[in-house]
Amino acid sequence: MTIPPKSAEVSSAVRDAIARLQMEYVHVIDNNELERWPQLFVEKCLYQIIPRAEHEQGRRIGIWFCDNRGMLEDRVSSMREVNVFQPHVYRHVIGPTEILGHKDGAYTTQTSYIVVRTMHEGEMQIFSAGRYVDEIVIEGGAARFRKRVVVPDSWRFDTLVVIPI
Amino acid sequence: MTIPPKSAEVSSAVRDAIARLQMEYVHVIDNNELERWPQLFVEKCLYQIIPRAEHEQGRRIGIWFCDNRGMLEDRVSSMREVNVFQPHVYRHVIGPTEILGHKDGAYTTQTSYIVVRTMHEGEMQIFSAGRYVDEIVIEGGAARFRKRVVVPDSWRFDTLVVIPI
Amino acid sequence: MTIPPKSAEVSSAVRDAIARLQMEYVHVIDNNELERWPQLFVEKCLYQIIPRAEHEQGRRIGIWFCDNRGMLEDRVSSMREVNVFQPHVYRHVIGPTEILGHKDGAYTTQTSYIVVRTMHEGEMQIFSAGRYVDEIVIEGGAARFRKRVVVPDSWRFDTLVVIPI
Numbered sequence: 001m002t003i004p005p006k007s008a009e010v011s012s013a014v015r016d017a018i019a020r021l022q023m024e025y026v027h028v029i030d031n032n033e034l035e036r037w038p039q040l041f042v043e044k045c046l047y048q049i050i051p052r053a054e055h056e057q058g059r060r061i062g063i064w065f066c067d068n069r070g071m072l073e074d075r076v077s078s079m080r081e082v083n084v085f086q087p088h089v090y091r092h093v094i095g096p097t098e099i100l101g102h103k104d105g106a107y108t109t110q111t112s113y114i115v116v117r118t119m120h121e122g123e124m125q126i127f128s129a130g131r132y133v134d135e136i137v138i139e140g141g142a143a144r145f146r147k148r149v150v151v152p153d154s155w156r157f158d159t160l161v162v163i164p165i
Numbered sequence: 166m167t168i169p170p171k172s173a174e175v176s177s178a179v180r181d182a183i184a185r186l187q188m189e190y191v192h193v194i195d196n197n198e199l200e201r202w203p204q205l206f207v208e209k210c211l212y213q214i215i216p217r218a219e220h221e222q223g224r225r226i227g228i229w230f231c232d233n234r235g236m237l238e239d240r241v242s243s244m245r246e247v248n249v250f251q252p253h254v255y256r257h258v259i260g261p262t263e264i265l266g267h268k269d270g271a272y273t274t275q276t277s278y279i280v281v282r283t284m285h286e287g288e289m290q291i292f293s294a295g296r297y298v299d300e301i302v303i304e305g306g307a308a309r310f311r312k313r314v315v316v317p318d319s320w321r322f323d324t325l326v327v328i329p330i
Numbered sequence: 331m332t333i334p335p336k337s338a339e340v341s342s343a344v345r346d347a348i349a350r351l352q353m354e355y356v357h358v359i360d361n362n363e364l365e366r367w368p369q370l371f372v373e374k375c376l377y378q379i380i381p382r383a384e385h386e387q388g389r390r391i392g393i394w395f396c397d398n399r400g401m402l403e404d405r406v407s408s409m410r411e412v413n414v415f416q417p418h419v420y421r422h423v424i425g426p427t428e429i430l431g432h433k434d435g436a437y438t439t440q441t442s443y444i445v446v447r448t449m450h451e452g453e454m455q456i457f458s459a460g461r462y463v464d465e466i467v468i469e470g471g472a473a474r475f476r477k478r479v480v481v482p483d484s485w486r487f488d489t490l491v492v493i494p495i
Contacts, residue, residue, distance in 0.1 A: 019426060023425065089382070091442055093423050096184060112191065112257065114256060114444065116456055124483070126281055130256060154287040258444075260353065260423045261349060261353045263354070263357055291446055318421055321452030
């Protein structure tokens, strides 16, 4: 009767490399080191934000769509140069990463997150809660995202999403 | 003068199995795979939700009380069939699990959690914050709950708790 | 082009000891075992709460300032004795700890946190979100804080911070 656990068995070195990638991802965003953010992806990558309802319907177009690292770097540059948006910061807390399998040379994983946004005036609120659905490759011992789909549980954002989630 | 750490020493295999169970528990709930939820418990199990104030007074009756796996399965079935409640999803983020000891063949542990609830219309709020107090058995390398007491810090819920926490 | 990961490589024993310290810290606070809280620091320690904006400007005076363990113990004693503040509890959820380096015999680390506060009447809200910036020493296999700087993203608190964050 018992349904076996779905999680894949991997070596602790792989698990550690993936955990470190997940951690560095949220730290570079939250601590305003966004120039390091694209470096956590491979050159030919995919980064998307697709709200849960649309993701479950198989839609592939969401709020953000970047299909190579240059686009991620452009996002960061324009954020730094234009800077018209109301200043705010994020704080992510992530849960443990579940490694679901391995396909086409990448580990498929999911990780839950909650993001609190703090405005310049000090006001805090839950900005997003959801799940990262990833494809992660390991090269030379370091993990990088080949694909990261951010799947927020809510489709509503009170403003443009300027900083990546 | 120094008070020694209370945490118990266990093998990394045990720790990994417990961490995986904790992770799968929140993923099956948050990702709407509730049919897998009862499978994370042994047949003769206890699942309860007892608010903190009552738990500290030693009360054993709370918001939910299920003392075998069949009751957990019934809960899931009725949730799926009736479906009268307002659609919503949870997102748990859990902290690390503290293994406190071992008694009667089970590990006793505690794990902090925060749950964000997202309504169908996109509205998010903190639904519950608290602590899991567990007894976990390991059989054939896999961990299962013998007892899970959910201890929310707050005794107030704005609606019935339909989905398990 | 790739920027190497900043995280330091440490043994798994060190990493485990640090992870355990981080976990015990939040559990002693959230589960009202505050008498154990000072014991997680070495005798000659520093504990501060400095809001992010001020921390980034290099200011060293914040909301709390304790520069030895006796001061931490005094804080706990007065909390227990006076008890004039409105009863409330915290629930921390922390992310993984990033070990950034090692200097003067201590590991330098950072860890993200979110704290939900629950009032006696059951009302919950996000009380603080931010980052711990720590110096951690390992003595006899156990980790202790030599320095913990709590860096909340927001500088606003609706009340005095009575319980440590």
